[in-house]
Amino acid sequence: MTITPAQIQSASQALRSVLRFDYPADSVLSRYFRDMREIGARDRAFVAEAVYGVLRRKRTLERLCGPEASTRQLILAWLARIEGTTLRQLGEGLHGRDTDYFTEIKGREAGEMSLAETADLPDWLAERLLATMTPEEVIALAQSLNRPAPLDLRVNTLKLDRDALVARLQADGIACAPGRFSPAAVRLEGKPALQKHPLFLDGSFEVQDEGSQLLGYLLQPKRGEMVADFCAGAGGKTLLLGALMRNSGRLYAFDVSDKRLSKLKPRMARSGLSNVHPVVIASENDPRVKRLAGKLDRVLVDAPCSGLGTLRRNPDLKWRQSPEALAELTVKQAAILASAARLVKPGGRLVYATCSLLPEENEAIVAAFLAANEGFAPLNAQEVLAKQGITIECGEQLHLTPRSHDTDGFFAAVLERKA
Numbered sequence: 001m002t003i004t005p006a007q008i009q010s011a012s013q014a015l016r017s018v019l020r021f022d023y024p025a026d027s028v029l030s031r032y033f034r035d036m037r038e039i040g041a042r043d044r045a046f047v048a049e050a051v052y053g054v055l056r057r058k059r060t061l062e063r064l065c066g067p068e069a070s071t072r073q074l075i076l077a078w079l080a081r082i083e084g085t086t087l088r089q090l091g092e093g094l095h096g097r098d099t100d101y102f103t104e105i106k107g108r109e110a111g112e113m114s115l116a117e118t119a120d121l122p123d124w125l126a127e128r129l130l131a132t133m134t135p136e137e138v139i140a141l142a143q144s145l146n147r148p149a150p151l152d153l154r155v156n157t158l159k160l161d162r163d164a165l166v167a168r169l170q171a172d173g174i175a176c177a178p179g180r181f182s183p184a185a186v187r188l189e190g191k192p193a194l195q196k197h198p199l200f201l202d203g204s205f206e207v208q209d210e211g212s213q214l215l216g217y218l219l220q221p222k223r224g225e226m227v228a229d230f231c232a233g234a235g236g237k238t239l240l241l242g243a244l245m246r247n248s249g250r251l252y253a254f255d256v257s258d259k260r261l262s263k264l265k266p267r268m269a270r271s272g273l274s275n276v277h278p279v280v281i282a283s284e285n286d287p288r289v290k291r292l293a294g295k296l297d298r299v300l301v302d303a304p305c306s307g308l309g310t311l312r313r314n315p316d317l318k319w320r321q322s323p324e325a326l327a328e329l330t331v332k333q334a335a336i337l338a339s340a341a342r343l344v345k346p347g348g349r350l351v352y353a354t355c356s357l358l359p360e361e362n363e364a365i366v367a368a369f370l371a372a373n374e375g376f377a378p379l380n381a382q383e384v385l386a387k388q389g390i391t392i393e394c395g396e397q398l399h400l401t402p403r404s405h406d407t408d409g410f411f412a413a414v415l416e417r418k419a
């Protein structure tokens, strides 16, 4: 494929906005494409790929290009060094200085790089990971987070079984296979656009990473139970919980964000679920939460977190997070877990989960909670899954990474309130 000067120009413009890091990269890109209606589909694909490509390998590229590099130079270096593009593929019409730069950067020596540079991570993040991992493990993990994520679906078992979904998609020429771990997962080959597929429109499936699905099986809600998804957001996990409950009982979907929760409503309508009750709360101490103290069978806390386990999809997060933001998050996580725990009735189950890879957001929060709450005891996550026929090596507390399981990075602890 030939790369045009216009594509390089657009990519470098879009990258300039993204690198301000004022907003998430996906929203900056959507806005850029909205403003630049004349850019065609192929050019958009190139721009998105180039921007995400530079975000993934920013430190390596900055090391090669130097601290003063322009976004145009970063794009050219990404093409030359990461994508292995040849001068011939660069097409005609590029300025001589672009082709000169491209040729020069292709042969430039990077010199000795630090571990954080090699892993394309900020120094502070590499240091945190090194507290519990070897340098080789940090690099391998970072590399796995730099590969684009596959596309997973979750079948809505209220409407269809998984084999039927696979067969129907395959009949439509969409290559896919059952997932490895989640009984509801279907993994696609490639990334077909599915928003207009009849089975999406009628709620037979949703897009959901396979690792995220496993959190629902850890909570394991049953028919007729009282359940809360404490940080429901747009309801990715709520919909799975509702289906596991066979659309019976009562499932509260709490969140402090009206905007996020409002995205759950059309998804609920498609899914056919009528047992979900979305409730916008002011904080984890909202009176509507307190009223349910000791009444719920199962509570999921999918806590707000650094999101570093989702770097395959959101590579900008590693540059947008900071130790200060992380310190604030851990205070919030502890407070949410403590409030959510009060809802669980004796014998009930509480799952604390994040899509973070950092022990301070994960094990440390759970350890502090257990130290302060003797009424709760941990259950073995791997055994909880095994009892449902899910065979996975994930540890007593669930740890998933793209490297170990080819899912997004997730942590979860399963806790039971003693009877």
Ligand SMILES: C[S@@+](CC[C@H](N)C(=O)[O-])C[C@H]1O[C@@H](n2cnc3c(N)ncnc32)[C@H](O)[C@@H]1O
Residues within 6 Å of the ligand: 230, 231, 232, 233, 234, 235, 236, 237, 238, 254, 255, 256, 257, 260, 283, 284, 302, 303, 304, 305, 336
């Ligand atoms: C990791 S996201 C949830 C994603 C969602 N469970 C899903 O599967 O799509 C964390 C959510 O926690 C919400 N949140 C932040 N502070 C909260 C609080 N104090 N109480 C409840 N939810 C909160 C955020 O608005 C955000 O939607």
